[in-house]
Amino acid sequence: MxxxxxxxxxxxxxxxxxxxxxxxxxxxxxxxxxxxxxxxxxxxxxxxxxxxxxxxxxxxxxxxxxxxxxKRNSRGxxxxxxxxGVNERAEVLKAQLVKKTEASELKQYAVWFAVMVASWFAWGEVPFLIIGFVILGLIFGHSANYDAWLEKA
Incomplete structure (x- = not known):
């Protein structure tokens, strides 16, 4: 078809x-x-x-x-x-998945920016907190590629 x-x-x-x-x-x-x-x-x-x-x-x-x-069927x-319409559905889904991936990357940047700012403030006051901030960054500061499984031929 x-x-x-x-x-x-x-x-x-x-x-x-x-x-x-x-x-x-x-x-x-x-x-x-x-x-x-x-x-x-x-x-x-x-x-x-x-x-x-x-x-x-x-x-x-x-x-x-x-x-x-x-397959043709007279009673179908x-x-x-x-x-x-497979191409049209794939096009719409790809656009949605690309937006979701971009949002995930923005979240990653925001988390690591927050880790850097918090570490900068903690540097003079309580330096051992920096380790905790980095651990939080490693836990929450990663992005996902939601659209990698679908590509234009």
Whole structure:
């Protein structure tokens, strides 16, 4: 019916099957019911260990082109136009996700600005509070990329 102009991504650090499920969920978010040109690839992630160094792990990834598939049925209730519009839905969703990512980045900047200002004031009075401010910054001062899973082909 319709081959979209959008590539969807799915990933998981747990298993390839979980990454496939994430890929399918991503396609469903824009209203697609199929994926073509699927590609598998691996990346590596890392996180602080529990005192014995950095833990490295494999991230399983899939990407593919979202499509809307349909088959004619004389008793079917859908018309061809009912099954179109994947590109438009993806465009609207991408714009919403980009705004959400930008808001997350602004929050990150605000948190770290507050940490710097509070640390500056604490420097002369109570220097050990700076450690607490930095810890709060590490907890609350990160951003998320909400739109990375959806990209224009």
């Amino acid at each position: 319709e081959r979209s102009d959008w590539v969807v991504h799915g990933s998981s650090r747990h298993s390839p099957e979980q990454a496939k499920k994430d890929l399918v969920d991503s396609a469903e978010q824009i209203g697609a019911n199929g994926i073509v040109d699927v590609e598998y690839y691996k990346t590596t992630g890392s996180e602080s260990g529990t005192g014995s160094g950095t833990h490295h792990f494999t991230i399983h990834n899939f990407r593919g082109r979202a499509v809307m598939l349909g 209730k859908y018309q061809a136009d009912d099954l179109k």
